[in-house]
């Protein structure tokens with residue numbers, strides 16, 4: 001068994017260089033996430049929450065510092081290895097607009113599995129089960145445009161979990177939803193973490209939601225306070 | 226069948242764009258097929274014309290001697306007979322024909338008109354010589370010296386300057402046809418690369434999302450490129466077939482006109498290979514153009 005934490009971030013910095021001036025968004029962020037943990041990421045708008053999630057998700061390259069996912073250091077990997085690690089170990093849920101519009105809900109959930117090399121039949125079977133678990137079976141053949149915001153977000157969650165990731169990154173997943181739907185989606189995420197043991201880092205502006213999670217990381221001035 | 230997100234993006238959305246590109250490729254393929262067909266016909270005509278002339282030498286025994294004195298028909302006949310004997314026994318000469326006074330009269334009378342009598346006109350004797358091998362310099366040289374020994378004022382015409390002109394002229398036409406084919410193929414490539422680039426930027430969000438899901442640039446790129454190759458390949462084949470049909474129609478029309486200057490429009494069997502190579506070449510080049518465009522744009526994406 002791998003006893004390494006799901007996520008270990010150490011002295012992470014991210015500096016955006018724009019023409020003359022440099023924007024120091026992250027100034028040495030360190031933290032660890034264990035399996036089954038549900039952690040809130042808070043901070044003012046512009047404090048760097050999305051930037052941190054992009055770095056941790058291996059979609060953005062930090063200026064310095066280390067990121068280890070299930071004990072594997074990402075900074076020493078090439079692009080292909082990072083992509084493979086992301087495919088196998090990381091799922092993303094965003095605030096909005098993150099389904100492929102030309103694909104049905106079912107196909108959207110199948111995609112990560114097919115990219116990972118599974119057969120269409122295998123992918124379709126698992127995707128259907130996941131949509132059923134999310135109460136979306138009747139919507140499987142619909143395109144995203146014909147789904148409500150809450151339904152779209154549930155499809156996104158199903159897709160994020162399709163390849164059984166160890167780490168789930170969520171960037172304000174309930175930010176665009178009305179309170180009832182937000183509550184519904186949050187409960188669903190909570191149930192998934194408790195059931196599957198995935199580690200979840202969720203950026204949110206909602207202090208009530210943050211209070212219900214295992215702990216909260218606060219970003220301020222590029223540091224965790 | 227597997228799920229091909231990029232293909233679906235490329236073909237499903239903006240169907241008009243895809244159709245436009247196919248149309249461009251079809252038209253460009255028609256044009257390059259016509260250009261290649263024209264070039265092949267020209268090359269065929271060129272070699273026919275060159276062959277018809279290259280193995281022939283014409284010897285003129287002039288009516289007057291070097292000093293401008295008109296020589297008697299008997300003298301000319303005697304010289305011609307001697308030249309005939311000498312040439313006939315030369316190895317490498319397959320045929321010698323003397324065009325005597327009557328033949329030459331027949332040759333020149335259309336230019337002179339009925340009214341002019343050629344009876345008293347000093348006419349040269351012409352000797353046509355056919356060689357077994359064209360462009361045999363040594364043989365040509367030996368014919369020259371033999372003829373000049375028999376009759377110094379005689380002129381040995383090998384048609385070289387006419388041939389050189391023909392070669393130069395047909396080469397220019399060939400280059401023009403080749404240039405046209407090249408430019409149309411280049412247009413195809415530019416159009417396809419442009420369409421791919423546009424489609425990629427149109428789908429920037431979707432591509433970012435595929436990255437998020439763990440798709441590599443190679444994976445995304447391959448799907449775009451595959452679908453480009455399929456549509457371009459189909460269009461190139463259609464365009465080539467259409468071009469060949471146009472050529473056939475053109476050949477039929479030309480056949481009706483029956484221009485004596487134009488030998489059969491037919492080209493050799495091996496030349497047909499060009500019409501297999503052409504769509505394959507267009508597709509291959511578009512494949513590389515699409516691949517380059519895709520990988521370059523993906524590489525620059527955040």
Ligand SMILES: Nc1ncnc2c1ncn2[C@@H]1O[C@H](COP(=O)(O)OP(=O)(O)OP(=O)(O)O)[C@@H](O)[C@H]1O
Nearest residue numbers: 016018023025043044045046047048049050051052
């Ligand atoms: N690609 C980029 N180039 C330059 N600056 C950037 C880039 N991405 C983000 N930034 C800047 O980095 C800072 C942090 O942005 P980020 O999106 O991480 O904040 P956030 O905490 O997610 O904010 P919000 O709560 O509004 O989503 C902002 O000032 C933003 O302008």
Ligand SMILES: [Mg+2]
Nearest residue numbers: 049050051171
């Ligand atoms: Mg953000």
